[in-house]
Amino acid sequence: MTALRCGLIGAGLSRSRFGAALALLGQENGLTVDYTLIDTEGLPDFDLPATLARCRDTGWTGVSVTHPYKTDAARWAGAAMLPDVAHLGACNLLTFGPTLSGHNTDFTGFLGAWRNTFGTRRPGRVAMAGAGGVAGALGGALIALGAEDVALWDPIPGRASTLADLLGSPARAVAMDAAQQASRAAHGLVNATALGMGTDTRSAFSPDWTDKQEWAFDAVYTPAETPFLQNAATSGLICLTGFDLFRFMAIGSFAALSGHAADPALAALLDPLRPKEIA
Numbered sequence: 001m002t003a004l005r006c007g008l009i010g011a012g013l014s015r016s017r018f019g020a021a022l023a024l025l026g027q028e029n030g031l032t033v034d035y036t037l038i039d040t041e042g043l044p045d046f047d048l049p050a051t052l053a054r055c056r057d058t059g060w061t062g063v064s065v066t067h068p069y070k071t072d073a074a075r076w077a078g079a080a081m082l083p084d085v086a087h088l089g090a091c092n093l094l095t096f097g098p099t100l101s102g103h104n105t106d107f108t109g110f111l112g113a114w115r116n117t118f119g120t121r122r123p124g125r126v127a128m129a130g131a132g133g134v135a136g137a138l139g140g141a142l143i144a145l146g147a148e149d150v151a152l153w154d155p156i157p158g159r160a161s162t163l164a165d166l167l168g169s170p171a172r173a174v175a176m177d178a179a180q181q182a183s184r185a186a187h188g189l190v191n192a193t194a195l196g197m198g199t200d201t202r203s204a205f206s207p208d209w210t211d212k213q214e215w216a217f218d219a220v221y222t223p224a225e226t227p228f229l230q231n232a233a234t235s236g237l238i239c240l241t242g243f244d245l246f247r248f249m250a251i252g253s254f255a256a257l258s259g260h261a262a263d264p265a266l267a268a269l270l271d272p273l274r275p276k277e278i279a
Contacts, residue, residue, distance in 0.1 A: 004257050005059060007036035009051060010066035014039070015222075017273045018064060021250035022257075024269055029260050038063075048072050052094065062095035062257050067133065077102030084144075088136045089166065092249075095256050105252040106137035107144075108262075110217075112248030113240055114145055116264050122146035124187030124214070129179065129204035130154055131163040134219050135192035139167045142190070151182035152192075183209040189232065191218040196226035203228040210235045221246050222275040243274050 004026060008018055019035040026033040040046040048069050055063045065073040074081055074091035077100060081091060085104035093103040114123075126147050128139065131154035142150055150171040154160040160173035174182050183189060183205055195202045197220045205228055210216070216232035221242025229239045247267045255262035 002030070003032045003034050004061045005034045006061050006063055006257055007038055007055070008064045008066060009038045009040065009048070009069060011039065011041045011068060013037050013041075013066075017246070017275075018250065018253075020273055021246070021270050022254055024273075025250065025254040025266060026258070028266065028269055029254075029258065031258060040069075049076055052076055056094075056096045056100070060096060062093060062097075064093050064253060066092060074102060085137075085140070087166070088140050090136055093253050093256060101256070103253075103256050104137055105249040105256070106134050106245070107141050108252045109245050109247075109249030110138055110141040111144065112252060112262065112264060113244040114141070116248070116267065117238065117240060117244070118215070122148070125149040125185060126151070126188045126190060127179070127183040127186035128152040128190040128192055129195075130192035130219075131160040131173075132156070133192065133194075136163055136166060138190060138192055138217075138219065139163060139171055143167060143171065149186075151178075151186070153179050153182070180206070180209055184212070186213055188215040188217070189213055189228075189237075190216075191220065191226070191228050194220065196220045196223075196228050198222060201227050203231065205231075207231045210237065213237055215240070217245075218242055219245065224275055246270075246273075 023033045070090040070092050077091050080100040081102035085107050091102040093105050095101045123142050123145050126142050131152050151174045152160050153174050153176050164171045164173040191204045193204050195204045210232050215238045217240040218226045218229050219242050220226050224241045224243040233239050247270045251262050251266050
């Protein structure tokens with residue numbers, strides 16, 4: 001069997017399921033996956049550029065990159081970032097192949113998850129809580145899908161306006177005290193914060209804000225059914241989970257590494273990796 005040599009670089013990777021996802025996809029396609037975790041937690045002197053160069057020079061097929069290195073990975077890729085994601089300033093997959101390519105499978109993963117559920121439907125007006133981390137990729141994907149308005153906010157001063165400027169129209173920053181109004185006017189709600197992760201019972205959206213919208217997405221995927229999504233579902237919204245994003249990120253990453261087509265039908269193959277609900 002042909003082998004893909006790849007891995008993941010990031011801080012705090014002990015619970016990562018990404019290698020298992022790639023292994024399942026590889027097995028389905030007759031490929032073995034030689035996967036290495038490079039966990040930098042507790043390594044203050046970690047050198048990302050040197051590590052990426054070593055992966056490339058020792059014959060790796062590619063390497064995934066997660067927090068806190070996505071911006072630095074995009075900088076390392078430079079002009080090799082793929083054109084549709086270069087403006088996002090973040091890279092979470094580098095493929096080495098004959099030429100270097102920088103990918104953002106947060107962006108393509110959300111596109112895949114959205115289209116798998118909604119087909120060609122457009123997002124409409126969107127209210128997004130959080131402007132850091134994955135928010136740039138989500139905002140960019142929503143705009144690519146034809147969103148007519150993306151109102152975003154963040155408790156860190158200046159972060160929302162910086163992201164809105166990066167994304168361009170129709171993204172716009174709103175003040176924290178305008179979040180309720182933006183949410184009530186939206187067709188869809190997006191949580192791009194860490195609220196609701198693990199045993200955290202908080203939500204970026206107050207329960208009384210979710211009633212007349214049409215859909216909701218939460219980037220948190222452990223648990224898959226966050227307090228926010230539970231309330232949204234109770235209110236009749238169609239929900240996309242962080243695990244939906246994870247599945248299509250994995251499919252897109254496997255396609256980039258292997259050259260196989262990104263087949264949406266493979267999403268069901270990854271269902272055994274769905275996080276168990278937290279009591």
